[in-house]
Structures are given as C-alpha cells and as structure tokens.
Amino acid sequence: MADDDRVRRQEFPSPWAASIQSIARDGAKGVVVVGRDRLGLNDLYHRVLTMSLGGLIGLLAVVYLLANVLFAGLYMLVPGSIAGARPGAFSDAFFFSVQTLGTVGYGAMTPHGLWANCLATAETFFNLVIVALSTGLIFTRVSRPTxxxxxxxxxxxxxxxxxxxxxxxxxxxxxxxxxxxxxxxxxxxxxxxxxxxxxxxxxxxxxxxxxxxxxxxxxxxxxxxxxxxxxxxxxxxxxxxxxxxxxxxxxxxxxxxxxxxxxxxxxxxxxxxxxxxxxxxxxxxxxxxxxxxxxxxxxxxxx
The missing domain is CATH 2.60.40.1400 (G protein-activated inward rectifier potassium channel 1)
Known part of the structure; x- marks a missing residue:
C-alpha cells in the first residue's frame, strides 16, 4: 500500500458541515440549496431516470392519456371525420384515438376525409416516437445496476x-x-x-x-x-x-x-x-x- 502515508485533502465551506451526513447517506436530499440555476427541462432525462419505477410508469401513463385526449379533441374539430362514430361523442373520438395510437384498427371506426387522415398520420408518427422513448427509458431504468x-x-x-x-x-x-x-x-x-x-x-x-x-x-x-x-x-x-x-x-x-x-x-x-x-x-x-x-x-x- 504505497499511498498509506499520503493524505489528500479537500476543503468545503463550513455550511456543508451540518449536512455532510445527509450527503453521505442520502445523496443531497438533506441539503437546502439557494442561488443555483435550475436546469428544468434541460435536465429532464436525468429527472426521469432518477424517479422511482412506479413514478416513471405513472408519468408514461399520464402522457399516454393526455395524448389521446388531445387527438380526440382534434378529431372533433371537424364533424364526421370519424366514420362509424356517434356524432358529437367524445368517448368515440377518444377510443378511436386509442386504436390509432396503438395501431389496433378494429374496423368499426375509420378516418373519413383529409383532416382525419392527416391526423391519423400524425398520431401514428407520434406513436413511433413515444414507443421508442418509453422503451428506452424503461430499459435504462430497469437495467441500471444497483x-x-x-x-x-x-x-x-x-x-x-x-x-x-x-x-x-x-x-x-x-x-x-x-x-x-x-x-x-x-x-x-x-x-x-x-x-x-x-x-x-x-x-x-x-x-x-x-x-x-x-x-x-x-x-x-x-x-x-x-x-x-x-x-x-x-x-x-x-x-x-x-x-x-x-x-x-x-x-x-x-x-x-x-x-x-x-x-x-x-x-x-x-x-x-x-x-x-x-x-x-x-x-x-x-x-x-x-x-x-x-x-x-x-x-x-x-x-
């Protein structure tokens, strides 16, 4: 052990002293930090990876539901854009969006007209992106060694x-x-x-x-x-x-x-x-x- 007699030192301001136990045992959860720039969405990837697995699945579920609500509202902007759906029925538009986003296509409801087909194309592309991101996030979160x-x-x-x-x-x-x-x-x-x-x-x-x-x-x-x-x-x-x-x-x-x-x-x-x-x-x-x-x-x- 050639380095036994060497002492390497590192200095910190004294306010850290009271919180060193929290840093050593629980990361920095016990430290109150002021004056530091918040990264916000710029560090969203790190925030997502550090949340619990249940929190990550819950976040993906919320994104999935909100996306279907958004597309259902867009379909309803043009009446009759969904063939086989009841006029003015938001539930039909929502479940049609679910079928389109999941590429299920039962056949009872189909897009009708240019507006609906353009929306279906956009929603299909969105599905490719969200599936790729979700798969990558879950795999990274689950496979990370602990x-x-x-x-x-x-x-x-x-x-x-x-x-x-x-x-x-x-x-x-x-x-x-x-x-x-x-x-x-x-x-x-x-x-x-x-x-x-x-x-x-x-x-x-x-x-x-x-x-x-x-x-x-x-x-x-x-x-x-x-x-x-x-x-x-x-x-x-x-x-x-x-x-x-x-x-x-x-x-x-x-x-x-x-x-x-x-x-x-x-x-x-x-x-x-x-x-x-x-x-x-x-x-x-x-x-x-x-x-x-x-x-x-x-x-x-x-x-």
Missing part, C-alpha cells in the same frame, strides 16, 4: 496485532460475485484555519486491505489508528467536537450485469464503539459446511 451492500450499523475500535484499529463490516446481500471490489475510507472533520475561517476537510484513512478480488459474502474493513492516522489520539468526544464523520465508499464489478456498482455509508461518532469487537458470524455446520450467520452481523461484544 448495489445491495449492507454495512454494519456500528463500527468498533479494538486492538488488532497490538494496534488500535477501526473496524466495520460490509456484506454483499445478493450473494453474487462483485469482482475487483475497492473500498475508500475518509474522515470528514471541521477545522479552523490560521486566519480563523471554518472549513470542512476530508482526510484519507488507509485501509489494511483496500482491494478484494472477490467480494461475495462478508468483508471486515480495518484502519490502523497509528501515528500516521488522522484518528490517532481521538476519542468519541474528540470526534464530536470536530464534527467528525467516517465516510465509506465501495465499488466493484457486478458479474451479473458486467457493470460497475457503488455503495456508500457513513458513521457518526456515537456509532463508533471503543473497546468492542464484532461477534463471530463464521462457524462450521454439523455437516461440515461453513456457516455464516447474518443475524449476528451487527452484534458487538466486550473486547
């Missing part, structure tokens, strides 16, 4: 080979293979410069094993708190005093999707237990197979 990495609810500080060591667990809930998994660990803290300016600073924490060629079940991630560690000499009260927070990011290649996935977590000072160790979750079953008990995944014991 990580199902579970982090232990708490972290512990316990002696490991004679050195106090920060430890926490991560588990691949899917049980498939995450190849070339990598973990990065950082300490976010509030500092005051010599000029008296409050700054939010990130300092890298060296991990004893930052890469794993195969992440399938469980991973115990450790950081030695020695003289080179930004955590050296700090306790829970010290971390609270500097607004400290441990930030975790794991990435790797999901062999199912053949795409890279990411997971993140954060530990606040009250979630770090000193002089504790994790309960053992590995054992041997009566039939000789190795047994991993996730019921004890978050449990800690006296060191």
């Amino acid at each position: 990580a199902r990495v579970m982090f232990s609810k708490v972290a512990v500080v316990s002696d490991y080979e004679g050195t106090p060591t920060l430890m926490f667990r991560a588990a691949n809930q899917r049980g498939n293979q995450i190849l070339e998994a990598e973990v990065t660990l950082s300490l976010a803290r509030q500092v005051t410069t010599a000029e008296g300016h409050a700054m939010r600073r990130f300092e890298d924490l060296a991990v004893t094993r930052s890469r794993s060629p195969l992440f399938v079940l469980s991973w115990l991630i450790m950081h030695r708190i020695d003289e080179t560690s930004p955590l050296y000499g700090l306790g829970r009260e010290d971390l609270e005093g500097i607004g400290g927070e441990i930030l975790v990011a794991i990435s790797g290649l999901d062999d199912t999707f053949a795409q890279r996935i990411h997971a993140r977590h954060a530990y606040l000072p009250h979630e770090i237990h000193w002089q504790r160790r994790f309960a053992d979750i590995l054992s041997v079953a009566p039939d000789g197979r190795r047994l991993i008990d996730y019921r004890l995944f978050h449990e800690v014991e006296e060191d």
Whole structure:
C-alpha cells in the first residue's frame, strides 16, 4: 500500500458541515440549496431516470392519456371525420384515438376525409416516437445496476496485532460475485484555519486491505489508528467536537450485469464503539459446511 502515508485533502465551506451526513447517506436530499440555476427541462432525462419505477410508469401513463385526449379533441374539430362514430361523442373520438395510437384498427371506426387522415398520420408518427422513448427509458431504468451492500450499523475500535484499529463490516446481500471490489475510507472533520475561517476537510484513512478480488459474502474493513492516522489520539468526544464523520465508499464489478456498482455509508461518532469487537458470524455446520450467520452481523461484544 504505497499511498498509506499520503493524505489528500479537500476543503468545503463550513455550511456543508451540518449536512455532510445527509450527503453521505442520502445523496443531497438533506441539503437546502439557494442561488443555483435550475436546469428544468434541460435536465429532464436525468429527472426521469432518477424517479422511482412506479413514478416513471405513472408519468408514461399520464402522457399516454393526455395524448389521446388531445387527438380526440382534434378529431372533433371537424364533424364526421370519424366514420362509424356517434356524432358529437367524445368517448368515440377518444377510443378511436386509442386504436390509432396503438395501431389496433378494429374496423368499426375509420378516418373519413383529409383532416382525419392527416391526423391519423400524425398520431401514428407520434406513436413511433413515444414507443421508442418509453422503451428506452424503461430499459435504462430497469437495467441500471444497483448495489445491495449492507454495512454494519456500528463500527468498533479494538486492538488488532497490538494496534488500535477501526473496524466495520460490509456484506454483499445478493450473494453474487462483485469482482475487483475497492473500498475508500475518509474522515470528514471541521477545522479552523490560521486566519480563523471554518472549513470542512476530508482526510484519507488507509485501509489494511483496500482491494478484494472477490467480494461475495462478508468483508471486515480495518484502519490502523497509528501515528500516521488522522484518528490517532481521538476519542468519541474528540470526534464530536470536530464534527467528525467516517465516510465509506465501495465499488466493484457486478458479474451479473458486467457493470460497475457503488455503495456508500457513513458513521457518526456515537456509532463508533471503543473497546468492542464484532461477534463471530463464521462457524462450521454439523455437516461440515461453513456457516455464516447474518443475524449476528451487527452484534458487538466486550473486547
């Protein structure tokens, strides 16, 4: 680990300090932003992809219904434009639009006259566009890989080979293979410069094993708190005093999707237990197979 002794730092204005937990755990949902230009429709694609699957299907359903209502109103502008429809019946015009948009064509109602045929042509073209967009959006939304990495609810500080060591667990809930998994660990803290300016600073924490060629079940991630560690000499009260927070990011290649996935977590000072160790979750079953008990995944014991 050639980079263990190197500390890379990044500074942020102090107003970010109170919201760093929300950023680490929930994106930026807990942050109130003012003065930033709104992208609006220019970023509609991102907005659609980040909404829930149910919300996306609901949006497409609303667009579909509104399109049929619009075309039905256009058909009714010229009386008699739909052969076989009742005069002035909006429901007939609406369902004729549904049949045209869906290229069903039952035959009971047909376009009559130049106006209706032009509208039917436009509606058919609109159908080609909306079907292509809907298929692409749903496929992108469904096929986007997501990580199902579970982090232990708490972290512990316990002696490991004679050195106090920060430890926490991560588990691949899917049980498939995450190849070339990598973990990065950082300490976010509030500092005051010599000029008296409050700054939010990130300092890298060296991990004893930052890469794993195969992440399938469980991973115990450790950081030695020695003289080179930004955590050296700090306790829970010290971390609270500097607004400290441990930030975790794991990435790797999901062999199912053949795409890279990411997971993140954060530990606040009250979630770090000193002089504790994790309960053992590995054992041997009566039939000789190795047994991993996730019921004890978050449990800690006296060191």
